[in-house]
Amino acid sequence: MSDHLPTELIIEILLRVPVKSLIRFTTVCKLWRSLITSPFFVSSHLSNAKDQTLLLRRYDKHDKREHYTILKENENAPLGVDHSSELAIPFKSRVGYFRIVGSCNGLVCLSDDLFATTSGPTIIWNPSIRNHLVVPMPSILPKEPHLVVLGFGVAGNDAKVVRLIYYRKPEDFGFQESPEVEIFSLKERSWRRVSGVDVRLQILEFVWHHAFLNGIVHWLAYKLMDGDGSRSSILSFDICKEEFSEVMLPLELGRELATDLHISLIVGSLGVIKYSKEVGHEWGDVWAMREYGVKESWTKLYRIDMAGGVERVVAFRKNGEALVALKNFELASYDSETGFAKSLGVCGTTRSFYIDRYVESLLLFGEHSAGERRED
Amino acid sequence: MATSSSNTNKADHSKNPPLTLRSSDGKELKIFRIVAQQSSTIMNLLDLEEESNTDVIPVSEVDGSTLEKLIELMNNHTEKSFNYLGVKERKKFYNDFFANWKILDVLNFGLVANYLGVQVIFDEACQKMADMIKSKSVEWVRKVFEIKNDFTPEEEEDLKKENKWAYERGDLDDGDDAI
Numbered sequence: 423m424s425d426h427l428p429t430e431l432i433i434e435i436l437l438r439v440p441v442k443s444l445i446r447f448t449t450v451c452k453l454w455r456s457l458i459t460s461p462f463f464v465s466s467h468l469s470n471a472k473d474q475t476l477l478l479r480r481y482d483k484h485d486k487r488e489h490y491t492i493l494k495e496n497e498n499a500p501l502g503v504d505h506s507s508e509l510a511i512p513f514k515s516r517v518g519y520f521r522i523v524g525s526c527n528g529l530v531c532l533s534d535d536l537f538a539t540t541s542g543p544t545i546i547w548n549p550s551i552r553n554h555l556v557v558p559m560p561s562i563l564p565k566e567p568h569l570v571v572l573g574f575g576v577a578g579n580d581a582k583v584v585r586l587i588y589y590r591k592p593e594d595f596g597f598q599e600s601p602e603v604e605i606f607s608l609k610e611r612s613w614r615r616v617s618g619v620d621v622r623l624q625i626l627e628f629v630w631h632h633a634f635l636n637g638i639v640h641w642l643a644y645k646l647m648d649g650d651g652s653r654s655s656i657l658s659f660d661i662c663k664e665e666f667s668e669v670m671l672p673l674e675l676g677r678e679l680a681t682d683l684h685i686s687l688i689v690g691s692l693g694v695i696k697y698s699k700e701v702g703h704e705w706g707d708v709w710a711m712r713e714y715g716v717k718e719s720w721t722k723l724y725r726i727d728m729a730g731g732v733e734r735v736v737a738f739r740k741n742g743e744a745l746v747a748l749k750n751f752e753l754a755s756y757d758s759e760t761g762f763a764k765s766l767g768v769c770g771t772t773r774s775f776y777i778d779r780y781v782e783s784l785l786l787f788g789e790h791s792a793g794e795r796r797e798d
Numbered sequence: 799m800a801t802s803s804s805n806t807n808k809a810d811h812s813k814n815p816p817l818t819l820r821s822s823d824g825k826e827l828k829i830f831r832i833v834a835q836q837s838s839t840i841m842n843l844l845d846l847e848e849e850s851n852t853d854v855i856p857v858s859e860v861d862g863s864t865l866e867k868l869i870e871l872m873n874n875h876t877e878k879s880f881n882y883l884g885v886k887e888r889k890k891f892y893n894d895f896f897a898n899w900k901i902l903d904v905l906n907f908g909l910v911a912n913y914l915g916v917q918v919i920f921d922e923a924c925q926k927m928a929d930m931i932k933s934k935s936v937e938w939v940r941k942v943f944e945i946k947n948d949f950t951p952e953e954e955e956d957l958k959k960e961n962k963w964a965y966e967r968g969d970l971d972d973g974d975d976a977i
Contacts, residue, residue, distance in 0.1 A: 427943050431908065431924070438928035445964040449957050450936050452948050552963055
């Protein structure tokens with residue numbers, strides 16, 4: 423070992439090297455391999471990430487494939503879409519495209535449960551190092567009709583998939599109030615039931631989705647009230663503490679049908695979009711909870727006029743600008759001042775667009791690499 | 799930061815005579831106190847020297863040429879205009895500063911910045927080295943840093959097979975210009 427290369431210096435240099443090069447450098451020598459694969463290095467490298475990048479997924483109905491690309495956030499410049507930066511996806515869903523449960527710290531959680539009648543596998547994928555893990559079969563597999571909701575997040579140095587099973591009520595096709603819950607943790611490599619769950623909120627079948635913030639998974643939910651009514655709310659699950667809680671919505675949002683609401687993240691806050699439709703007029707109101715957990719801090723930020731061809735809001739840029747899916751299958755950025763949507767030159771089916779913060783990471787290094795097909 | 803009773807003109811830095819640093823090879827270089835403050839090591843050495851009341855601080859671990867370049871960079875940092883540089887401009891500044899440097903010179907420079915406790919410059923030297931090595935092959939890295947390969951050929955082959963995509967020849971540039 424050369425004497426002019428102290429270990430601390432090697433680490434400081436490698437922390438600034440992109441993951442692809444780091445993977446290659448694990449074969450320089452045993453010391454470099456153990457440095458790069460150490461949990462301390464992996465989390466330091468993650469914390470060092472400075473580039474603001476986004477992950478974009480779209481399904482192209484012409485080639486019938488889903489495409490994953492990295493986008494660079496450039497302060498106030500329009501979003502740059504570089505098609506040459508497309509990520510190779512080593513698996514394919516049975517029909518259409520995967521549900522993206524969530525993404526965090528460079529890991530993307532996919533579930534093949536959007537289009538087929540039976541649920542397919544759940545996969546945790548790190549596109550930047552081309553490694554993935556197929557999550558083993560869960561333990562709660564009821565024969566009775568039920569609804570499955572998933573959550574994904576990384577916190578406390580562990581990546582976890584949480585699985586909620588709501589049983590159907592035979593008498594009225596509704597669902598039991600409280601779900602059965604199990605968790606898969608990357609550290610434990612197995613499913614584990616969570617007991618003592620007392621959740622009184624339900625989640626919309628099929629269209630469920632979540633927002634991950636502060637180590638907590640948030641799903642849009644609703645509570646059936648006496649009589650015929652329901653109140654919309656947010657069910658939260660703390661990945662580290664493994665505890666459920668509720669994040670209250672203000673009256674203006676709570677009284678809306680959960681099907682008209684969509685949960686999101688906007689400029690580091692939890693956000694909700696309320697869609698409204700009247701004869702000849704459609705719009706979406708963007709709300710954000712300025713102070714986490716403070717119901718009074720929910721603020722309406724702006725209105726999106728959907729009459730000009732906007733189908734739905736996909737995500738928000740760092741500066742709060744909305745990225746929307748247009749009815750003509752294009753992705754666009756929406757200017758709330760002018761009300762104009764500017765196409766970004768990216769096409770896909772409107773429901774398939776997914777955009778989230780993305781960062782390169784070394785998590786899952788050592789799992790299956792590209793070329794290994796998952797078993798059906 | 800060192801404070802001492804002999805530093806009577808605290809408010810007016812221009813009136814303070816510059817410090818003199820003496821490198822390992824006997825070169826004497828001037829540096830104003832306000833600039834020297836970026837280096838925790840110089841401040842510590844100053845503390846020691848104040849007691850013996852000499853003006854020359856020996857910096858025995860650093861050669862004159864490197865010390866001179868480091869002081870030049872530290873001078874740049876204290877200029878007001880430098881602090882207003884945007885991210886892109888800072889990047890360009892350092893790219894220009896390190897242009898045509900050999901990697902072992904950047905390494906040496908980084909080690910000196912580390913020794914003198916000038917964190918910002920150390921970070922930039924590490925960033926430069928990271929940029930210089932990221933597209934290099936494993937063989938190049940071993941050669942330049944004189945690292946012995948302690949994998950057996952079988953071990954190395956197995957490891958490379960697991961992540962073939964990271965070794966694609968097309969990305970690698972082993973030009974010797976950086977050595």
